[in-house]
Amino acid sequence: MHMKRYLHERLSVALATLNYSNVSKLTFEKPRVEAHGDLTTNIAMLLAKALGKNPRAIAQELVNTLKVEVEFVSAVEIAGPGFINFKFTERFFNKHLGTILENGDTFGRSSVGGKKKTQVEFVSANPTGPLSVGHGRQAAIGDTLANLLEWTGHDVTREYYYNNAGRQMRMLADSTYARYRQLFDASFVFPEDGYQGDYIREIAQRIKEEMGDALCSMETEKAIEQCKVFAEGALFDAIKAVLGRMGVQFDVFFNEDSLYSSGKIREVIQEFRTMGLAYDQDGAVWLKATSLGLDQDRVIVKSTGEPTYRLPDIAYHREKFRRGFELVVDVFGADHIATIPDVLAGVKALGYDPEKVKVIIHQFVTLMRDGQQVKMSKRSANFVTLDELIDEVGADAVRFFFLMRGVSTHLEFDLNLALEQSEKNPVYYVQYAHARIASILRHAESQGLLSPDAIMKPDSVDLSLLNQPEEIALVKMLLDFPEIIDSACFGFEPQRITTYLHEVATAFHKFYHEHRVVTPDRNLSVARLALCQATKTVLANGCKILGISAPERM
């Protein structure tokens, strides 16, 4: 980060001096091979064609013109077809190690987001059953993206959109009522399409415990309504509870029903009609999606008078804009993929910029048990809930595993591995590094070396004593953290954080293995303790973003 900024500045000057204007193409990256230095740029090769010159010759010109401090840059070399490789001094890295210590738990935060008002919508499950494993992946992704957006300086609202009306809720009520009646009369008929899950029986049992047989003698419709209220309340409580176990807190629960009661739905239909984008056919209202560039028109109000999901979704997204969100992030499961074009087209027709809506589609989670796929279906009795998964492997492992893969890839979750070999989970590897550092710091303190607070003042530490390869490698890696956050955030790729933290942990474990921290040499010990503290800070901050704990002991 610092390295890139520094070099970009200096090389820009050199380019300008030589009248090579293509500064916008100037980028730096980390070479894969260590021998190629700390950073490399391909600018000479990019300029070669336009200038009609040999890239190595251009590189040579640039190197001759470039001015850098010997104190910071130890080597500038031209290599291969025309790469310019830079090697930095230990002093340069150690100087910036101090900034980690100074910033502490804010290291990695930036203000590039400019307090942009941002909404992250995720989970958004209707209260018809417990959250599934798939919802868990969505919760982890959505919450972590929200964290990343906060760390980059966005003003973030976490939102959950739900619907407690309509057919599904009716089925929930009917199912609950039937299970309740069955507690008194086993022959009572269960609805054909009812929810089969055991959770319905449990809710029915609780109704019985609270109200006895009162609902049996009640008018059926009234009793069913009672069941709906009870079941909805119970399920929503359960959903919030399991989200709490995942460390997820929502700022807003947005009820779809409010779009109806406030007339927002009607308003959208009216506007579509006015614009000639809605028409009646077969007793239904159709959205003329073909006029919006889509392949077929879609029903927005059924012949029964009920809207399809598209209409409220469009109205909801318009409200997001009306509420002032400048960036809207929707995290959906792959089953929603077909609905997105309709909604975005509708939003665009209403005069809002669909570019401001970033839709993150995550693929499904497959649970493997004994080498076989665990079938999951909300309708059938056989499904693994998020609660059960957390019971089995713990919330930290659940979140970390869900965040290890790119969102667009299918995720295989091997329960046996997670269960039988939990010590080998990558999450423990990262957490162990943190706990190990904590242990070292405790040990140092007990040796009277210094108090942890004192380490935080880089001025009192001679960081130049950190000159071993493992030390330098670790420092370099730590300094990448802000850039990793940036790329994870703007690419909507939370797995970069998990991958990075694993690498940091590896670099630390290697350092630990090669060098003793607490030694008879007081100054060296203090410098290494500072490095430990900086590592601990980065690990802790990374875990915070991922929503997992960073334990002091394990």
Added chain:
RNA sequence: GACCCCGUAGCUCAGCUGGAUAGAGCAACAGCCUUCUAAGCUGUAGGCCGCGCGUUCGAAUCGCGCCGGGGUCACCA
């Protein structure tokens, strides 16, 4: 049939807006604890990056076409 995602080591997957010699974990094999946490470290082995063509100085990465696997295509949400 149309559209979306995936195809990289035996398995599960990283690989950033194209860069120089392809990465991790697990599984396998061989080593390392009198010293700050061995939940760790070191080493060995393992690859036509699905296939083909194209763009480029340069492709696992971008484009097109195939082939495989998964998903979605309601007046369900």
